[in-house]
Amino acid sequence: MTNKELRHSAPKLASIQKFGTGFALPIAYFNTIEESFFNQLFLEDLSKEPGYTIPGNYFKTIEKKLAPKLQIEKEKIATNNVPEGYFERLEDLVFERLNNEKKPKVFSLKKHWIAVAVAASLLLFIGIYNPFTQNKDLKITEIEAWIDAGYLGLNSYEIAAVYETEIDDLEIDNQINTEDLEIYLTDEFYESIFYD
Amino acid sequence: MINDAALVAQLQDKRTLDRAFRTLMTQYKERLYWHIRKIVITHEDADDVLQNTFIKVYRNINSFKGNSKLYSWMYRIATNESISLINKRAKTQQLESEDLQQQIITNLQSDVYFEGDEIQLKLQRAIAQLPQKQQLVFNMKYFDHMKYHDISEILETSVGGLKANYHHAVKKIERILTSN
Secondary structure, three states: OOHHHHHHHOHHHHHOHHHOOOEOOOOOHHHHHHHHHHHHHHHHHHHHOOOOOOOOOHHHHHHHHHHHHHHHHHHHHHHHOOOOOHHHHHHHHHHHHHHHHHOOOOOOOOOOHHHHHHHHHHHHHHHHHOOOOOOOOOOHHHHHHHHHOOOOOOOHHHHHHHOOOOHHHOOOOOOOOHHHHHHHHHHHHHHHHHHO | OOOHHHHHHHHOOOOOHHHHHHHHHHHHHHHHHHHHHHHHOOHHHHHHHHHHHHHHHHHHHHHOOOOOOHHHHHHHHHHHHHHHHHHHHHHHOOOOHHHHHHHHHHHHOOOOOEOOOHHHHHHHHHHHOOOHHHHHHHHHHHHOOOOHHHHHHHHOOOHHHHHHHHHHHHHHHHHHHHOO
16 A cells, blocks of 8 residues: 555545654663663673583583482481391391291200109109099199109109209298298197197 | 674674674664554563563574574564563453553553654554554554565565555554544
8 A cells, every 4th residue: 555545545544644653762762772781681691690600511420429428328317217228138037036936945854864854753653653534633732742742752852953053052032020920830830739 | 884694694603793783783773662662552661672672682693594684583573572572461460462452552641751642642542453463564564664575574474465454454543533
């Protein structure tokens, strides 16, 4: 559309064309644009660049340099919690202990020959005479009574020899007070009156 | 005035970049400013967009291959930056860009950097009612008397399309100006 065409098709618009937009500017605005631009460029670069440099291959070597330090830190952490590889070895440790506990304790026959002899004779006797066939619930008191009756056939010295401790070394627990002793003796006295 | 090819060569050489860039700014600052100003309307926005445009040109001068004229390339950057500012602001204010433009025109009456009279204000209001492409074409043709061929290179639109756009824009604005 030429000016002539514009005048023909839009006479009002053509008539105001010479007035322009009406926009104005600050005085000497265009004189300061270059300086403003380079200042802004400088500020942009300033905000992007930290202002210091790093060695050329710094980021390529950082992992290698850091690895030993990281290992030390890792070990420290492991020490603070559980030893390194603890959980990997845990099953083996547990089974090792379990196996040890299953092994029967070795009982030395040489060391305890007298006790063995007592037990063997006791078992032999029980096997032959079988005094408890009528009563399967063998009680401690009955065994005591059987021993008291003299069936065991061992004297005091033989029994004492079972124990390695010397008689003199035995510590007697002398915790019986006088009152208890008096009660005991009184009871013994009355019992002897009643039963004797 | 240094020709574009020589200027581009200096701009793409780091040793001569800053000096050549000052030359470039001196040559194009006013044309680019007025192109931007007619899109964003206020001086403050035009100033921001002009600086952003030059910074983009400075940062990307090495990617300029010379397939178009240097000024076409810069105009294209300036146009995109201007439209981008309008759209961003409209989004921020949750407005359509046409509504935002009308709001800007309304504020123009109290703008210290607007010296137009009633008819010029009415003209700006009429332009703001056009579709964006028509606004661009109208401004470049009616105010700047640019050739269709140059506008075509900047807006990457056919000359025929531009002529049609301008024709529609003129008709519509004339109608608005002559109405009550």
